[in-house]
Amino acid sequence: MMGKVYRGDQIQDLAVTKTTGNIIVLPKNHYLVKCAELPLSSIVAQTKSACIQCKMCTDMCPRYLIGHKIRPSMVMRNMFREKDMVDNEEYEAVFGEAANCCDCGVCEMFACPMGLSPRKVNSFIKGQLGRRGIKPNRNKNPKALEDLIYRRIPTERLVSRLDLMKYYHAHANECITIEPDCVSILIKQHIGVPGTVCVAVGDRVQKGDLIVQAKEGALSVPVHASIKGCVKLIDGERIVIDKEKE
Template identity: 75%
Template sequence: MNIIETVKNAGIVGAGGAGFPTHVKLSAKAQVFIINAAECEPLIETDKYLMRTFPDEILKAAETVAEHIGAERRVIALKSKYQKEIEALQRAIDKNGSSFELVKMKSFYPAGDEQTLVQLVTGHSVPERGLPLDVGSVVSNVGTMLNVYEAMQGKPVTDKYLSVVGEVAEPIMLYVPIGTSLQECIDQARPQLEEYDIIVGGPMMGTVYRGSDIQDLTVTKTTGNILVLPKDHYLVKCAELSLSSIVAQTRSACIQCKLCTDMCPRFLIGHKIRPNMVMRNMYREKLITDDSEYEEIFGEAANCCDCGICEMFACPMSLSPRKVNVFVKTQLAARGIKPERNKTPKASADLPYRRIPTERLVARLDLMKYYHEHAEKCIPLTPNQVSLLMKQHIGAPGIPCVSIGDLVEKGDLIVRAKEDALSASVHASIKGTVTLMDGERIVIDKEKE
């Protein structure tokens, strides 16, 4: 069985992003293979833990993948401040005679953004709304590589490493079956508040959930971090703002300082995106009926990567160009407008000087209280029940291949990827009985001992 079939059968998707099925990404040929070890957002601990703990396994999988895609240049890109991780990887490289080089970068946000990373490593800017493959590169996450290694040993994706940080007794790493309740994960870290909200993911691009919603949330293949915050924290309040309020503020308070554009990472790698121009014209957005005029004025919003720098760092008026861009993108889609793409962007000469230092960003987000705390231990957790989403990836959901009442072993296939579609399989993460199937999730109760 070749590596593509191995990865597909294991149900591997991108562990550190949106969950793109890995077997599709690795079906291409590329000159450069980049392992993204930057841990893009502050406070997340997962990739650093994996690099310290499994450097040999990550490298073995990465070598196999690099050979398969024909990559001549092979890179692990990480921040220079990750000294323990650099030492662990360098030892593994030297011991195994690995062909990978370590590219060390300054600590800035969003260092782990694929397009930012490709530009930094290769000097080439990915085309607007394009893929790293468009400039001869493939990028994968360290967690994905660990899953590839385990697939090479015959183990499908059934478990997940994730960090729990913020208002907890101490930051911890957990190793849990996919489908584990997030509340159980949080309880393991001993939250220090009776009432709290959470961000699943990082503080910039993660999703805010109110305390009352946590009970319904479970670990997926892409869950990497849970940030526990007070209910009145700045980030929670920002998430509560309605779109109508944001648009009203934009129309009245934008001072056209242009900082949202000057600091935009997509603008800096040469993409045509000027958030300040979108903000300037929001007052008449509903008045424009002609599609060509709408595209001319608002089409650039399609190039927004949703990183949040404009709203969380750049804007002195605390406005949200990001959310305005999200709204405009829905309007472009509703009108059937597909703006033209610049396929040969050139990075700005100002790019190295406009990167946002991570520590300054953390201070702006009011998270310094948690910034210098790190998760050093990992706790395994086995719940009595798991609730597995049938779709944990970009693309089409798979086809269930179990029924209520079926007994399953850990690792059994329960959702088969659709053929001829962008899809991924799902496997049982504990041994037990299927007790619920509702079209979106499959619940398995642990076998009683």
């Protein structure tokens, strides 16, 4: 629900990183792929014409339920005048709550009966807030709503809504060990700042050796060699290691 869709050539450049939760391979015409590919212009046009203000997106929003100031239905309601709003104070008052959205996708994938995408609209608004230099205040001590417990979403219904039921109980029966001759390891694989590369081209490394040192005093993590071999290339983004022949 929070993931990104990659296809074709994009997949060649991807790597598993410390923030990779899971990978789902879907047919090109799957519901989730189609949702992800809907252009923003269509999303905004649909919002203006089809939101019935039922408020389901707000009532089921996990951030709203745990007490943050966020009402996606209000953002959706006001989208018709977003483009023409010049006053930043007014913009913050009307759209500032979008900054509290955590992109969970409950609103678009489960709550909205009209198939609209408050999540993507919020994401667009967050970009606009940044462009306008608006930093809405955050409630650092949210208090959960008392009826939160009654608004939980049954997992199976959610999986069904996502059209993933046929994969739900599928499990890998076999694990295959892959032993590549060369690995390309990203220097930054996490949120925060990248660490400092602590190897040079030509260095020999053991599996598990430190190759990127975390930055002191910052949100940063170390990176280690995944194979025994020789460092072949280091660029701004990755370290390439050739496997040492036994």
